[in-house]
Amino acid sequence: MKKIVVISGKGGTGKTMVTGALSDLMGKKVIVDCDVDAANLHLLLKPRLKERYAFVGGKKASIDKSLCTQCGLCHSLCRFDAVKLDGNAFSIDSLNCEGCGLCFHACPLHAITMKDHVDGEWFISETVYGSFVHAKLGIGEGNSGKLVSLIRQKAEEIAVQEKADWLLIDGSPGIGCPVIAATVNTDLAIVVTEPTLSGIHDFQRVFKLLEQLKISVKVIINKYDLNTENAQKIEKFCSSKQLGRVLKLPYAKEVPLAIMHGIPITQYASDSPVVRALHNFVVNEI
Ligand code: SF4
Numbered sequence: 001m002k003k004i005v006v007i008s009g010k011g012g013t014g015k016t017m018v019t020g021a022l023s024d025l026m027g028k029k030v031i032v033d034c035d036v037d038a039a040n041l042h043l044l045l046k047p048r049l050k051e052r053y054a055f056v057g058g059k060k061a062s063i064d065k066s067l068c069t070q071c072g073l074c075h076s077l078c079r080f081d082a083v084k085l086d087g088n089a090f091s092i093d094s095l096n097c098e099g100c101g102l103c104f105h106a107c108p109l110h111a112i113t114m115k116d117h118v119d120g121e122w123f124i125s126e127t128v129y130g131s132f133v134h135a136k137l138g139i140g141e142g143n144s145g146k147l148v149s150l151i152r153q154k155a156e157e158i159a160v161q162e163k164a165d166w167l168l169i170d171g172s173p174g175i176g177c178p179v180i181a182a183t184v185n186t187d188l189a190i191v192v193t194e195p196t197l198s199g200i201h202d203f204q205r206v207f208k209l210l211e212q213l214k215i216s217v218k219v220i221i222n223k224y225d226l227n228t229e230n231a232q233k234i235e236k237f238c239s240s241k242q243l244g245r246v247l248k249l250p251y252a253k254e255v256p257l258a259i260m261h262g263i264p265i266t267q268y269a270s271d272s273p274v275v276r277a278l279h280n281f282v283v284n285e286i
């Protein structure tokens with residue numbers, strides 16, 4: 001099984017459009033949406049939910065008021081301002097609590113316990129393009145790297161069970177922890193970028209990360225014809241790094257229309273030059 005991750009240096013480059021099209025164009029595969037902070041691949045793939053699980057990302061402190069003598073020690077120790085004084089009773093603000101456990105260990109009355117905290121949910125679904133693992137992180141919740149690792153591992157297990165040829169991973173923008181969790185130990189990273197100055201900068205940043213992780217790279221410049229000069233700069237950079245042929249997708253008005261209709265571009269306009277280019281890319285480059 002070959003593991004392919006689609007990432008971008010920044011948001012809004014057309015990464016999900018590309019992943020949606022690859023979901024349709026590639027052979028037997030399992031798809032996983034590791035862009036858990038802004039998951040939206042499900043909007044294109046229309047999954048039928050099969051299984052749903054809570055994601056416990058960590059623990060939060062909780063005070064048993066019947067044991068607490070209001071000594072205030074936890075309040076003075078907590079560096080995250082998570083212990084609140086309400087009248088003369090102490091309580092934990094779970095949004096601020098980082099789960100470090102300092103108050104739990106310090107409380108002389110053992111009035112504090114550390115409880116599992118549900119940060120979000122993850123799902124196993126069916127789509128017409130293959131099995132799909134995806135997730136939803138609660139608003140303001142952290143631990144996205146941990147959630148990415150979890151759903152990626154589940155997707156890999158399903159891919160092995162189903163004897164899939166591919167694991168197709170939709171990664172998140174940027175170079176943070178969730179991107180590393182989605183990208184590490186993959187066979188190929190497809191980087192989707194755009195011909196803008198910020199696109200060039202963010203692409204070079206993510207490329208540096210991929211170099212460190214020793215992952216093969218293919219590059220797609222989306223809407224390259226909106227600024228051919230900048231597109232050439234990206235191609236020149238890729239050539240200096242011996243990245244092989246860069247796929248240049250033209251601007252096509254059917255792309256936003258497909259997204260508006262909530263279907264992959266391959267299903268909306270199969271004769272689009274974007275679809276033809278991506279089809280050739282799948283056949284010849286991956
Ligand atoms: S350290 Fe324990 S006893 Fe003291 S205020 Fe906090 S919870 Fe209450």
Ligand code: SF4
Nearest residue numbers: 078097098100101103
């Ligand atoms: S677990 Fe850590 S962050 Fe949470 S309330 Fe206790 S000391 Fe503060």
